Amino acid sequence: MTSLLAILFDGAIYASWLFLVAAGLTIIYGVMRVLNMAHGSFYAIGAYSAASLVGWYFSGNVGNPYLSYLLLIGCAVVAGSLIGVIIERGLLRFLQGKDEILMVIVTYALLLILEDVTKLVWGVDPYFAYQPYRLLGQTAVGVGLRFATYDLALIVVTAAIGLAAWFALNRTNRGRLLRAVIHDREIAVAMGVNVNVLFTVTFAIGAVLGALAGALTAPAISVTPGIGVEVIVLAFAVVVVGGLGSIGGAAIGAVLVGLTRSVAVHMAPEMELFVIYGVMFLVLAIRPQGLFGPVLARRI
Amino acid sequence: MNITNRLKSTEVTVSALAALLAAGAFLMPAWLSFLLTLALAKALVVLGVVLQMRAGLVSFGQALFYCIGGYGVGLGAQSLGIADAFALLALGTAAAVLLALICGFLLTRYREIFFAMLTLALSMILYGVLVKSSALGSTDGFNVAPPSFLGWVPEGDARKQAVYLLTVVIAAAAVIGFNRYLKSGLGRVMEAIRENEIRVDYLGLSPRRLLFANYVFAAAISALGGGLTAIASGHIDPDMAFWATSGEFVFIAILGGTGHVAAPFIGAIVFSVIRTFAIQEAPHTWQMALGLVLIALILFLPKGLWSLVSRKHTKAGNTPAAKEATA
Amino acid sequence: MSTILETRGLTRTFGAVVAAKDLNVRIDHGEIVGVIGSNGAGKTTFINMVTGYLPPSGGDILFDSRSVLGLAPREITRRGMARSFQVAQLFPQLTVIENALISLVAAEGPWPSFLRPLDTPERRAHAEAILEDFGVTPYRDAVTSTVPQGARKLVDIAMALVSNPRMLLLDEPTSGVSVEEKCPLMDTVMAVVRKHGVTVLFVEHDMEIVARYVTRIMAFYSGEIIADGSPRSVLGDAKVQELVIGHHFDLDLLGEPA
Ligand SMILES: Nc1ncnc2c1ncn2[C@@H]1O[C@H](COP(=O)(O)OP(=O)(O)OP(=O)(O)O)[C@@H](O)[C@H]1O
Numbered sequence: 001m002t003s004l005l006a007i008l009f010d011g012a013i014y015a016s017w018l019f020l021v022a023a024g025l026t027i028i029y030g031v032m033r034v035l036n037m038a039h040g041s042f043y044a045i046g047a048y049s050a051a052s053l054v055g056w057y058f059s060g061n062v063g064n065p066y067l068s069y070l071l072l073i074g075c076a077v078v079a080g081s082l083i084g085v086i087i088e089r090g091l092l093r094f095l096q097g098k099d100e101i102l103m104v105i106v107t108y109a110l111l112l113i114l115e116d117v118t119k120l121v122w123g124v125d126p127y128f129a130y131q132p133y134r135l136l137g138q139t140a141v142g143v144g145l146r147f148a149t150y151d152l153a154l155i156v157v158t159a160a161i162g163l164a165a166w167f168a169l170n171r172t173n174r175g176r177l178l179r180a181v182i183h184d185r186e187i188a189v190a191m192g193v194n195v196n197v198l199f200t201v202t203f204a205i206g207a208v209l210g211a212l213a214g215a216l217t218a219p220a221i222s223v224t225p226g227i228g229v230e231v232i233v234l235a236f237a238v239v240v241v242g243g244l245g246s247i248g249g250a251a252i253g254a255v256l257v258g259l260t261r262s263v264a265v266h267m268a269p270e271m272e273l274f275v276i277y278g279v280m281f282l283v284l285a286i287r288p289q290g291l292f293g294p295v296l297a298r299r300i
Numbered sequence: 301m302n303i304t305n306r307l308k309s310t311e312v313t314v315s316a317l318a319a320l321l322a323a324g325a326f327l328m329p330a331w332l333s334f335l336l337t338l339a340l341a342k343a344l345v346v347l348g349v350v351l352q353m354r355a356g357l358v359s360f361g362q363a364l365f366y367c368i369g370g371y372g373v374g375l376g377a378q379s380l381g382i383a384d385a386f387a388l389l390a391l392g393t394a395a396a397v398l399l400a401l402i403c404g405f406l407l408t409r410y411r412e413i414f415f416a417m418l419t420l421a422l423s424m425i426l427y428g429v430l431v432k433s434s435a436l437g438s439t440d441g442f443n444v445a446p447p448s449f450l451g452w453v454p455e456g457d458a459r460k461q462a463v464y465l466l467t468v469v470i471a472a473a474a475v476i477g478f479n480r481y482l483k484s485g486l487g488r489v490m491e492a493i494r495e496n497e498i499r500v501d502y503l504g505l506s507p508r509r510l511l512f513a514n515y516v517f518a519a520a521i522s523a524l525g526g527g528l529t530a531i532a533s534g535h536i537d538p539d540m541a542f543w544a545t546s547g548e549f550v551f552i553a554i555l556g557g558t559g560h561v562a563a564p565f566i567g568a569i570v571f572s573v574i575r576t577f578a579i580q581e582a583p584h585t586w587q588m589a590l591g592l593v594l595i596a597l598i599l600f601l602p603k604g605l606w607s608l609v610s611r612k613h614t615k616a617g618n619t620p621a622a623k624e625a626t627a
Numbered sequence: 628m629s630t631i632l633e634t635r636g637l638t639r640t641f642g643a644v645v646a647a648k649d650l651n652v653r654i655d656h657g658e659i660v661g662v663i664g665s666n667g668a669g670k671t672t673f674i675n676m677v678t679g680y681l682p683p684s685g686g687d688i689l690f691d692s693r694s695v696l697g698l699a700p701r702e703i704t705r706r707g708m709a710r711s712f713q714v715a716q717l718f719p720q721l722t723v724i725e726n727a728l729i730s731l732v733a734a735e736g737p738w739p740s741f742l743r744p745l746d747t748p749e750r751r752a753h754a755e756a757i758l759e760d761f762g763v764t765p766y767r768d769a770v771t772s773t774v775p776q777g778a779r780k781l782v783d784i785a786m787a788l789v790s791n792p793r794m795l796l797l798d799e800p801t802s803g804v805s806v807e808e809k810c811p812l813m814d815t816v817m818a819v820v821r822k823h824g825v826t827v828l829f830v831e832h833d834m835e836i837v838a839r840y841v842t843r844i845m846a847f848y849s850g851e852i853i854a855d856g857s858p859r860s861v862l863g864d865a866k867v868q869e870l871v872i873g874h875h876f877d878l879d880l881l882g883e884p885a
């Protein structure tokens with residue numbers, strides 16, 4: 001019973017983390033048809049800037065430690081939107097409409113570049129920003145089962161972000177416009193949507209989400225070079241399972257992958273990585289377009 | 301010059317180059333022949349990527365077969381007690397072919413990013429398994445004992461020279477064999493599949509079946525490259541299957557270009573030489589340089605380094621041959 | 628005369644759209660049949676189903692009295708039915724002659740020709756003869772995507788004919804071709820077709836062009852065949868004039884079929 005609860009909570013924590021990472025990726029793909037490998041770098045940059053800022057904040061004698069949460073979010077928003085706009089305006093703009101697979105390669109190049117940029121800016125030594133994590137202490141869940149409150153809060157925060165995204169897409173005019181673009185870009189263009197602005201904004205939002213995922217994860221881990229590279233393939237697995245470009249799909253994909261991994265970690269730890277990609281492979285084998293992706297056929 | 305003569309002249313050139321490289325074994329410094337061994341082995345792996353790119357598919361998981369080839373050699377030596385290099389390479393390659401026969405059945409249904417992502421997932425599954433297998437040394441991998449060559453057990457310098465010579469011979473054979481393949485009906489139909497699958501279907505052929513065959517060939521040659529790498533470096537670890545390794549293969553494929561069977565070899569040698577120096581001189585900006593070069597290639601030299609070589613051909617007035625080469 | 632192609636109750640829907648509704652068609656060996664119908668009438672859908680690209684929602688398709696239902700385009704091609712496309716389906720980055728060479732090697736069957744070089748002197752000679760037949764020799768070494776529309780359409784048809792089909796379905800062979808080029812293009816195609824005694828089904832929007840080449844016309848309207856018969860009877864039909872042609876059609880414009 002306890003272990004079932006543990007599996008469920010671990011799964012939920014992991015799933016919310018996965019969703020955070022994957023949401024930005026899937027939004028960018030949905031609107032721009034760019035499967036952005038550099039998303040891993042956005043995550044890493046978010047984590048590094050958060051860790052260094054929070055570290056700096058706590059190294060002085062500061063007032064309210066709870067302000068550090070605002071710092072986490074604030075620096076993710078600033079770093080993410082900055083880098084998102086620079087990359088979209090500086091590079092992707094000139095490659096609009098190119099083959100999807102070519103864009104994968106281009107963003108792979110971006111990933112390589114940004115990996116070294118983070119090393120140049122932050123060095124290769126690990127950063128720690130555990131204070132926001134410790135601050136909340138632990139919460140007992142059931143008998144003999146305790147979780148870091150920060151992790152549990154992450155579930156809530158992620159759910160809030162997911163709901164906000166859902167609301168923005170389904171209940172606001174701009175969101176509906178965005179969905180129209182996701183659904184059929186040509187019609188949207190014909191309707192007079194300014195694609196250039198839309199792409200910049202979308203890419204920035206996606207980058208902010210990626211950075212936010214990194215920033216919110218930073219307090220729970222040691223931030224070291226290479227975290228971006230590890231994360232990107234996981235995020236791929238999630239969005240591919242859910243169906244590329246679908247936010248709801250990313251959520252389902254995150255839950256599926258998160259729970260499966262959690263089961264594996266508790267029952268057969270050596271299978272951890274295997275099951276994640278196993279799920280991805282299985283889903284694609286049965287439904288090539290992912291659980292929620294549309295079926296596309298070519299008309300002749 | 302008709303096609304048969306053209307093939308022959310390429311084959312003569314390749315044999316001459318290979319003989320030159322082989323003769324160099326006794327002249328060049330050990331570090332250089334080691335570098336060339338690894339570069340040629342890598343080129344074989346990249347050739348697998350190039351074969352698929354010519355058919356319109358980008359594999360972001362070719363490291364799967366590279367790793368299988370390497371582990372086939374390592375396990376064959378360690379667990380089965382096989383000592384002969386040829387037998388070990390054959391074992392690794394056979395294992396990869398077997399795996400490709402299974403995976404290819406599924407993968408040939410997919411195109412574009414789906415193919416890329418699925419190949420990536422497959423290689424990451426292997427990575428995940430290897431990282432957690434303590435019997436295989438987990439993340440550290442394990443060492444591969446120096447093999448014998450048809451009963452001959454070289455010692456000291458001769459050992460490295462033997463591996464180098466073996467690699468040169470295999471690479472030359474691969475260039476000749478795959479050059480024939482790329483110019484054959486089957487090889488050219490792969491390009492047709494890249495261009496328009498529907499038309500290929502309406503010509504009475506099954507794109508899926510052909511892609512399947514191509515995928516298996518690619519797996520075999522990549523595994524051979526992995527096996528040679530394992531023998532040359534004397535070590536294997538799960539990173540051989542990591543997706544960033546596949547990324548490097550894709551990089552080299554784009555660097556060299558897909559216009560000719562020799563392109564991945566040019567790409568791999570240039571890559572290895574530059575990396576050797578770059579890692580010493582600028583270890584923290586090496587990846588950045590790679591990324592910048594990759595973007596520059598895509599923007600300004602989409603057909604890779606090979607297009608520079610073939611352009612020179614044209615200037616020399618050798619138009620039909622150059623056309624054939626770039627086609 | 629014996630039937631080469633027959634459809635029985637052939638139906639296809641796309642959601643609420645009925646693109647083909649209970650089509651019962653019978654075409655005899657050696658016939659040259661024209662198909663007319665406004666945009667969206669279901670002409671391409673009919674060809675797509677008959678050649679195995681699109682699975683019908685219902686009905687059966689018999690080619691040489693054998694059902695070809697569920698077969699892939701390649702299998703139907705191998706049985707002797709070929710088609711051309713409304714938008715030419717070529718290998719755009721290869722040269723025109725390479726397009727022809729690849730069609731030839733495909734028609735020869737995979738083994739052992741797949742293992743030999745594609746561009747052998749014999750095959751090249753054959754390919755050049757085909758290009759000559761279709762009058763596209765000037766574009767022989769041009770990259771296919773760069774040649775004019777009319778030539779692309781001809782290459783498309785040439786590629787369909789390489790397999791020596793007994794029946795050929797032409798989907799708007801003259802679409803996108805300038806008015807002056809239409810007749811020469813069709814003359815070229817029909818000359819080759821007649822030489823080999825191929826049965827033809829030919830979709831065309833220009834009534835004068837249709838009437839010039841065919842012995843029979845089927846008029847499609849909204850997924851149904853509303854008229855089927857000699858060019859004069861179909862083009863003179865009031866319903867066809869109202870629904871398909873959109874105006875009165877002067878039968879005097881028709882000469883005798885060429
Ligand atoms: N793949 C498809 N998905 C959805 N609807 C389709 C598809 N193919 C055809 N249709 C619909 O079926 C109907 C018939 O289309 P079809 O292409 O057969 O017409 P057509 O007679 O060839 O017209 P045109 O002269 O424009 O080529 C149209 O309403 C079209 O929108």
Ligand SMILES: [Mg+2]
Nearest residue numbers: 670671672713
């Ligand atoms: Mg049509």
